[in-house]
Amino acid sequence: xxxxxxxxxxxxxxxxxxxxxxxxxxxxxxxxxxQYEEIRTPMFESTELxxxxxxxxxxxxxxxxxxxxxKSDRSLTLRPEGTAPVARSYVENxxxxxxxxxxxxFYLAPIFRYERPGAGRYRQHHQFGVEALGSDDPxxxxxxxxxxxxFFEKLGLKNLRVAINSLGDKESRVMHRTALINHFKPRIDxxxxxxxxxxxxxxxxxxxxKVDHGHELMTTAPSIIDFLNEYSTNYFxxxxxxxxxxxxxxxxxxxxxxxxxxxxxxxxxxxFDSKGFGANxxxxxxxxxxxxxxxxxxxxxxxxxxxxxxxxxxLALEAEGIELPTQKVVDCYFVSFGEAAEQRTVSxxxxxxxxxxxAERDYQGRKPKAQLKSADRLEARYVAMLGDDELAxxxxxxKNMKTSKQEKIEMTALVQFLxxx
RNA sequence: GUGAGCAUAGUGUAAUAGUUCGCACGUCACCCUGUGAAGGUGAAGGAACUGGUGCAAAUCCAGUUGUUUACCCCA
Numbered sequence: 001x002x003x004x005x006x007x008x009x010x011x012x013x014x015x016x017x018x019x020x021x022x023x024x025x026x027x028x029x030x031x032x033x034x035q036y037e038e039i040r041t042p043m044f045e046s047t048e049l050x051x052x053x054x055x056x057x058x059x060x061x062x063x064x065x066x067x068x069x070x071k072s073d074r075s076l077t078l079r080p081e082g083t084a085p086v087a088r089s090y091v092e093n094x095x096x097x098x099x100x101x102x103x104x105x106f107y108l109a110p111i112f113r114y115e116r117p118g119a120g121r122y123r124q125h126h127q128f129g130v131e132a133l134g135s136d137d138p139x140x141x142x143x144x145x146x147x148x149x150x151f152f153e154k155l156g157l158k159n160l161r162v163a164i165n166s167l168g169d170k171e172s173r174v175m176h177r178t179a180l181i182n183h184f185k186p187r188i189d190x191x192x193x194x195x196x197x198x199x200x201x202x203x204x205x206x207x208x209x210k211v212d213h214g215h216e217l218m219t220t221a222p223s224i225i226d227f228l229n230e231y232s233t234n235y236f237x238x239x240x241x242x243x244x245x246x247x248x249x250x251x252x253x254x255x256x257x258x259x260x261x262x263x264x265x266x267x268x269x270x271x272f273d274s275k276g277f278g279a280n281x282x283x284x285x286x287x288x289x290x291x292x293x294x295x296x297x298x299x300x301x302x303x304x305x306x307x308x309x310x311x312x313x314x315l316a317l318e319a320e321g322i323e324l325p326t327q328k329v330v331d332c333y334f335v336s337f338g339e340a341a342e343q344r345t346v347s348x349x350x351x352x353x354x355x356x357x358x359a360e361r362d363y364q365g366r367k368p369k370a371q372l373k374s375a376d377r378l379e380a381r382y383v384a385m386l387g388d389d390e391l392a393x394x395x396x397x398x399k400n401m402k403t404s405k406q407e408k409i410e411m412t413a414l415v416q417f418l419x420x421x
Numbered sequence: 422g423u424g425a426g427c428a429u430a431g432u433g434u435a436a437u438a439g440u441u442c443g444c445a446c447g448u449c450a451c452c453c454u455g456u457g458a459a460g461g462u463g464a465a466g467g468a469a470c471u472g473g474u475g476c477a478a479a480u481c482c483a484g485u486u487g488u489u490u491a492c493c494c495c496a
Contacts, residue, residue: 004487059494063422081496111496116422119490127496194492205493258495269496282496309496337455368455376457387455401457 008115008123018326023155023310024108027128030151034143036104036130041085043110047075052295053084055261064113078112081260082129082307083289084296090133091298102135102303111307120312130286131305133293138235141266141288141304142242148270148284148306149248155313156322160283161271162249165256166236168228169264169290177203179222187217207255223254232265239266262289266304272316283316284308332418333375334361337368337387344386348396348414355415375401382418 005011012020031038047067054061066078079085086105090096095103107129114123130147132140145162152160167173180203184191188199191212198205206212207221228236243250250268258267267287286306293301317324334349336342345361352359360378362371368385375383385397385406396414399406409417 121495125496285496307496312496372457
């Protein structure tokens with residue numbers, strides 16, 4: 001049996017990789033406009049970083065990390081999310097001391113989680129993530145959200161729903177959780193088995209249960225918004241106002257929570273609603289984190305960011321029927337008749353490439369007819385044909401593949417001829 | 422981690438417990454020995470792995486692996 005690719009991973013092959021490059025290009029361009037700079041952190045970190053940063057009660061840390069010991073018995077973990085490494089780097093490189101705050105960073109990086117693969121979920125996936133560290137200004141929350149939305153729109157995605165919520169500070173979250181349990185517990189027998197399990201595990205999830213969504217307790221359930229203190233309420237109102245000022249449409253979703261421990265205040269998700277699209281409607285998720293930097297032994301610093309999965313984005317683009325521009329241009333394909341011509345092709349081909357023209361030839365000793373076929377399939381703009389006749393005259397036949405017109409030109413004029421086309 | 426479906430040439434598919442597993446596209450050759458997108462003829466190339474039941478297994482059963490999908494959770 002041949003060796004197979006590890007479960008939940010995929011090769012990005014030619015034909016597909018061009019799409020990735022395009023998406024990455026759009027991401028970089030957005031970041032340039034919004035003035036975020038690229039950071040590249042290692043693919044693996046001390047396990048401790050994620051245990052402390054992400055939170056040891058989260059699913060990610062409890063069961064999804066690729067953790068291994070190196071030869072010196074250090075416990076290392078393949079990056080399961082993007083924010084903690086950035087926060088670590090911020091602290092380690094003392095970026096809190098930089099004159100310009102917040103420090104605005106982005107990354108394009110592989111993420112590893114040991115989980116069961118499904119629709120739009122992989123063991124290695126790739127995220128475009130953006131983080132702004134060192135500012136409590138609600139304007140930066142709005143900026144981050146508008147960047148995410150702008151990115152999707154630039155790629156032509158429609159049917160987007162931007163869900164937004166505030167978790168307030170940690171206190172409000174704990175109080176809300178208790179209130180939810182008290183609300184549902186007396187009548188939990190009326191709910192489905194999933195909800196019974198959710199009651200202790202994650203009572204908030206009961207609210208978007210598909211089975212019990214009609215139950216009267218659903219509508220009367222306590223909302224997190226009612227548990228926010230004055231600062232949190234005002235902060236959230238300000239974020240929403242700024243978003244409105246930028247014409248970014250959002251939907252308040254009081255049931256929105258995120259699975260990572262470090263989130264406080266603003267949280268948001270960009271959802272893709274399109275029928276035929278699977279259960280993973282979340283294209284992007286993010287929010288504000290206030291305790292993370294301190295948790296990692298840095299000064300009290302607040303940050304906000306988001307991550308979005310490229311694989312899911314590609315699925316969404318496909319579902320929408322959006323074709324990404326992929327340009328692979330072959331300026332000239334060489335077709336040679338006979339051995340002498342084939343030998344002469346080597347230097348001509350090289351000359352074109354040196355001159356900045358993309359050029360290709362046949363390496364399988366195929367017949368001229370088959371060479372033409374290859375040129376056609378590669379969508380070469382021109383074919384340069386060389387045989388004994390041309391060699392004798394010091395000329396070469398150049399054929400425009402679109403118009404099928406061909407002419408014989410001086411061999412020495414080939415580069416110039418093609419450059420002018 | 423739980424449940425369900427699927428696994429046939431490079432790709433997409435068909436069939437059925439019983440000779441040599443059919444078709445399409447692709448590949449290659451020839452018709453056409455210096456010209457691509459059309460056509461004709463021909464060729465190469467295939468049952469995920471392991472075990473079981475049967476005279477006989479691609480087909481039935483079990484396990485393994487992979488894959489799709491719904492949960493959980495997330496990007």
